Structures are given as C-alpha cells and as structure tokens.
Amino acid sequence: MTAVEVRDLRVTLGGAAVLAGVDLTVEAGEWVTIIGPNGAGKSTLLRAIGGLVPSTGSIALFGTPAARLPRRQRARTVAAVMQSPVVPPGMAVFDYVLLGRTPYVPPLGRESSADLAAVGEVLTRLDLDRFAGRLLDTLSGGxxxxxxxxxxxxxxxxxxxxxxxxxxxxxxxQQDVLELVDQLRRDAGLTVLATMHDLAIAGEYADRMVLLAGGTVVASGAPVDVLTEELLATHYRARVRVVHSEHGPLVVPVRSTRR
Incomplete structure (x- = not known):
C-alpha cells in the first residue's frame, strides 16, 4: 500500500514560492529521507503533508485524500515532530506525552489505563522515565x-x-532515537518520512532519499544514487568524500587545499 502520494504540490509563503510542483511517493513501511540545502523546502514539504501549511496539488494518505480526513482520523494517521514546537508552560513531561493519546479519548472522556501504560512504555524506551514528573521547560534541548x-x-x-x-x-x-524509530518501522510497519541535515548518517537509515533544491525534486532513489560527490557538490556547493559502509553511504566533509 502507498502511505503517501503527493502530486504537483505547491506552497507559497509570504508571496514566495517555497515548493514548486513536488511529486513524492512513500510506500507503507518505508523510510524516506528528504535532504537538500538550506531553503530547499524540506520542512515545508513535511508541514504540508502534515496539514500545517496551506498548499495546492494533491496529498493522499494511505489511499485517502488528506483533505477528506476528519481531524481526529488524521491525528490517528499522521504523527509529526517538527522543529521548535511550542512548549506549554508549567506542563510535566508525562502529561505532555499523554497529549499524544488525545485522538483516542472520547469527547468529555478521560485517558484509559492503556493510554497511561502506552506513555510509560515510550518514556522508558526513550530513556525519559526518570523525567516523567519534571516540567518540560526545565529540560535541556536534547x-x-x-x-x-x-x-x-x-x-x-x-x-x-x-x-x-x-x-x-x-x-x-541521536543513534538511540534513530535506531528506535527504525525498530518500530520494522516491527510495527511504521512508515517514516524524515528531513535530515546530517548527511554523515542520513544514508544509513533511509530506504530511499529525495534531494530537494529550489523547491523541486532534483534527485530521488537509493541512498547510494543520491549521496554522490557530484550531486552534493552541485546542490550543496560542498567538497565531500562519500565512503560506502555496511549500512549505506557516509558523507565526510573535505577541506580545500591550502597553499
């Protein structure tokens, strides 16, 4: 089954075209990573798929047009971790994570014991159980x-x-988080669509990669086909060396020669 199907997606923000006709397909259970230089439109693409910014074109999630999904159903279909989310003041970690169960709580109802258990399990797996009672705004950025x-x-x-x-x-x-997400993908059939700046590890986790530049897709395919020295030099204006490892290509920056 196709998890995400995007056709001719366009987003204009502040009068500027950020996405200019993006086509993207992600199969269920697949991990696709979007890369590209600053300003390429990576975060905007994710926000559009998540319904967080207005767009034109078409977006379908697991075969259903996203615009037809009721809010609660969409929340059960798509979960997102965006950059710099709003941190509610005075909220404990456990209570904040519990908000993730809101789509399953009946109107005027309360969280079930299963909801509370789900939160406890995830906190443990992410090494956060000791912070359950801490206020969110007292934690470090990581x-x-x-x-x-x-x-x-x-x-x-x-x-x-x-x-x-x-x-x-x-x-x-960072490795713990990516390994956990990959384990959930393999064990529970989770579909992952991610953006990553760190090219040193991006190729180790993705099944496929999409390179955005100027709001359009300029390359797509297996990591070994997208993370090439030629493509990265062209679109990032970077000097790099690509080293092939057991799990995928690793990108190493290379300094220019000094005279």
Whole structure:
C-alpha cells in the first residue's frame, strides 16, 4: 500500500514560492529521507503533508485524500515532530506525552489505563522515565527533543513525519532515537518520512532519499544514487568524500587545499 502520494504540490509563503510542483511517493513501511540545502523546502514539504501549511496539488494518505480526513482520523494517521514546537508552560513531561493519546479519548472522556501504560512504555524506551514528573521547560534541548518524539510515537499513527530528528541530540542519543524509530518501522510497519541535515548518517537509515533544491525534486532513489560527490557538490556547493559502509553511504566533509 502507498502511505503517501503527493502530486504537483505547491506552497507559497509570504508571496514566495517555497515548493514548486513536488511529486513524492512513500510506500507503507518505508523510510524516506528528504535532504537538500538550506531553503530547499524540506520542512515545508513535511508541514504540508502534515496539514500545517496551506498548499495546492494533491496529498493522499494511505489511499485517502488528506483533505477528506476528519481531524481526529488524521491525528490517528499522521504523527509529526517538527522543529521548535511550542512548549506549554508549567506542563510535566508525562502529561505532555499523554497529549499524544488525545485522538483516542472520547469527547468529555478521560485517558484509559492503556493510554497511561502506552506513555510509560515510550518514556522508558526513550530513556525519559526518570523525567516523567519534571516540567518540560526545565529540560535541556536534547531532552525536550526526545519528549517531542515520545509524544509522536505514543500517538500510534502509521505515518511518522520527522523534521530534523537529531536536532540538539548528542551522538549517542541521536543513534538511540534513530535506531528506535527504525525498530518500530520494522516491527510495527511504521512508515517514516524524515528531513535530515546530517548527511554523515542520513544514508544509513533511509530506504530511499529525495534531494530537494529550489523547491523541486532534483534527485530521488537509493541512498547510494543520491549521496554522490557530484550531486552534493552541485546542490550543496560542498567538497565531500562519500565512503560506502555496511549500512549505506557516509558523507565526510573535505577541506580545500591550502597553499
């Protein structure tokens, strides 16, 4: 089944065209990573798919036009972790993550014991259980990033949108988060659509990669076909060396020669 099908997607913000006719398909259970230089439209693409910015063109989620999905049904279908989400003041970590279960709570009802158990399980898997009673705004940037992911995971949606999931995370927790997401993808059939700046590890997790530049798709395919020295030099204006590893290509920056 196709999880995401985007056709001729266009987004204009502040009078400027950010996305200029993007086509994208993501199959159920697949991990697709979107890369591209600053201003390419990566985050806007995710926000449009998540229904967070107005767009033209068509977006279908698991075979249903996104515009036809009621809000609660859409929340059960798509979970998103965007950059710099609003942090509610005075809210404890457990309560914030529990908000991810809202689509399953009946109107005027309360969370069930199963909802509470789901939150506890996700907090444990993300090494956050010891922070359950802490106020969210007292955590470090990396700790908050894991809490944002926990809220999205506890939502139980089939599609997970991740906008720069490694933001503010040290390399150890970055690996923990990506490995957990990949495990859920393999064990539960989760579909992942992510944006990543860190090309050093982006190719190790994606089944496919999409390179955006100037609001359009300029390359798409297996990581080995997209993470090439030629494409990165052209669209990032970067000097890099691509090293092929067991799990995918690794991108290493190379300094220019000094005289």
């Amino acid at each position: 700790e908050r990033q894991r809490v944002f992911l926990a809220r999205a995971l506890v939502q139980g949606a089939g599609l997970l949108l991740l906008d720069e999931p490694g933001t503010a995370l040290d390399i150890g927790h």
